[in-house]
Amino acid sequence: MVSGPSPTPASDAIDGRRRRIPKGEVQRQGILDGFEKLLGEMPALDISVKDITEAAGIKRPNFYFYFESKDDVLGELVGRAWDAWVQTIGSYHRRAGEPHSDYFDRLFGQSYAAWVEHDQVMVAGVQATGYDDKVRARWTELVTGLNRHLSEQMGRDAEAGLISPLSDDHGAIVERLTDMIVMAFYKDRSLKPAEAESARMLASVKAIWLGSWGVADVR
CATH class of the missing domain: 1.10.10.60 (Homeodomain-like)
Structure with missing residues (x-):
């Protein structure tokens, strides 16, 4: 500072x-x-x-x-936190031979770590989507890009016979899963429960995610 x-x-x-x-x-x-x-x-x-x-x-x-307003500052902070996460995971695409369980851990396990590191920014960013058009537009842009990549990956994996998604509407499944994960992270970082409770949250979100993708072995 x-x-x-x-x-x-x-x-x-x-x-x-x-x-x-x-x-x-x-x-x-x-x-x-x-x-x-x-x-x-x-x-x-x-x-x-x-x-x-x-x-x-x-x-x-x-x-x-x-900056034009304080919400412009918040929007940039949210974007920077998101960019740092993307740089850490390397790619939204599943790597060759990467099990879907590991794929989830790389995407959302590291995403959760970014939420922990920038929890005040991320919590405030989610809250601001309800009252500020610019922050909402920035958040929507970021989530839309993530959903598009995940939907494309789901389509490739389904076509290759590696998964059996719960619906042929891959985009809708991915969007709902992302919404669920964001809200789970938001609640966790707002309440900041014991580490064991956060681990339970991550484990349950992972199980739902793998089940929705239709991964044969969800261990």
């Missing part, structure tokens, strides 16, 4: 050298960091632009140079 102007130029390392980080880049990141920190102290709806600028150590006009 940026607490105020730095007396020395900000920089980071690239191949052993130092790179001067533009002031604008520092301020923009400070806004994102400040907002995420505030999410640990109060609900997103209660956070004001004034709260964010004070947390970031910048003046109010500077905020509007980078």
Whole structure:
């Protein structure tokens, strides 16, 4: 988090050298960091632009140079958390020879880990889909892309005779499964139960997912 102007130029390392980080880049990141920190102290709806600028150590006009509203900040934080997850899993496609059980663990086990790491952002993001058009559009874009890839993978696996999905409408099955998983993660990260309860949640979601895909061996 940026607490105020730095007396020395900000920089980071690239191949052993130092790179001067533009002031604008520092301020923009400070806004994102400040907002995420505030999410640990109060609900997103209660956070004001004034709260964010004070947390970031910048003046109010500077905020509007980078973002139109606080929900724009939340939308970017959600997108960054999602992008970090996608980079971790590597691909939405099932890898050659990858068992469906392992496929689920790679996709949604690592997704859950991303929710744990960014739980305040993800919980606030789901909540904001109910009242902010831009956050809802961003979330819908991300989930739609995921569903499309999963539906295509289900189609390939079904055509190859590897699975027997509960319905020929692969898109509908995938959408409902994704909705279920998001809500399960949302509830888990909102309540933050004991680790054993979270493990039970993941195990049950996995069983439902594998059963819906029609995987022969769901062990």
